[in-house]
Amino acid sequence: AQSVTQLDSQVPVFEEAPVELRCNYSSSVSVYLFWYVQYPNQGLQLLLKYLSGSTLVESINGFEAEFNKSQTSFHLRKPSVHISDTAEYFCAVSESGNQFYFGTGTSLTVIP
Amino acid sequence: KAGVTQTPRYLIKTRGQQVTLSCSPISGHRSVSWYQQTPGQGLQFLFEYFSETQRNKGNFPGRFSGRQFSNSRSEMNVSTLELGDSALYLCASSLALRTQAMGYTFGSGTRLTVV
Numbered sequence: 001a002q003s004v005t006q007l008d009s010q011v012p013v014f015e016e017a018p019v020e021l022r023c024n025y026s027s028s029v030s031v032y033l034f035w036y037v038q039y040p041n042q043g044l045q046l047l048l049k050y051l052s053g054s055t056l057v058e059s060i061n062g063f064e065a066e067f068n069k070s071q072t073s074f075h076l077r078k079p080s081v082h083i084s085d086t087a088e089y090f091c092a093v094s095e096s097g098n099q100f101y102f103g104t105g106t107s108l109t110v111i112p
Numbered sequence: 113k114a115g116v117t118q119t120p121r122y123l124i125k126t127r128g129q130q131v132t133l134s135c136s137p138i139s140g141h142r143s144v145s146w147y148q149q150t151p152g153q154g155l156q157f158l159f160e161y162f163s164e165t166q167r168n169k170g171n172f173p174g175r176f177s178g179r180q181f182s183n184s185r186s187e188m189n190v191s192t193l194e195l196g197d198s199a200l201y202l203c204a205s206s207l208a209l210r211t212q213a214m215g216y217t218f219g220s221g222t223r224l225t226v227v
Contacts, residue, residue: 034215036218041220042220042221043116043118043202043218043219043220043221044155044202044204044216044218045218046215046216046217049215090154090155099145099157099160099168099170100145100157100216101157102147102154102155103154104152104153104154105154
């Protein structure tokens with residue numbers, strides 16, 4: 001089974017500063033990679049995903065993530081964060097035709 | 113189109129009781145998965161249903177069970193509640209099995225508190 005490690009449980013960052021949320025997974029077999037965001041008292045929303053092709057994927061609100069197969073990582077980055085980005089972020093991995101495995105989450109707090 | 117609907121949003125139960133949670137997937141979605149979310153453990157997979165059949169099961173005791181109806185709506189049941197069952201229970205739907213590549217659509221969850 002896969003394991004997903006989100007190295008930072010909490011990340012405080014000042015508004016307009018860059019941020020990186022780290023995610024590593026265990027298996028090197030073919031995988032699909034996802035980032036989900038959860039706002040307070042809500043379910044998870046898909047932020048972006050890597051299925052194949054270009055290793056750099058982007059979301060509509062300025063986040064991007066890069067798939068690094070050799071390091072089995074899928075770190076999430078944003079060059080300039082906004083207050084509204086304060087939320088819990090979950091990295092998830094799915095092997096082809098199998099269930100999802102989620103990391104334990106990273107709480108991003110943007111400080112004004 | 114309507115999203116994934118989970119009811120109720122909040123529940124308070126006493127140890128030893130049982131509880132039933134409901135999930136209505138997005139129209140046309142036939143696969144429903146359930147997850148337990150707790151601060152220490154993150155999201156833990158409970159089970160997945162497709163065409164009224166349980167297709168995958170996570171590592172939870174038999175007190176946790178579920179079912180899916182012909183209209184794809186799903187229920188999960190927890191019997192003999194324990195304090196440790198307090199969690200946010202999330203339902204996620206997808207079009208079919210093995211389309212996990214497209215990602216789930218999650219409901220807002222049911223917050224269960226066991227006292």
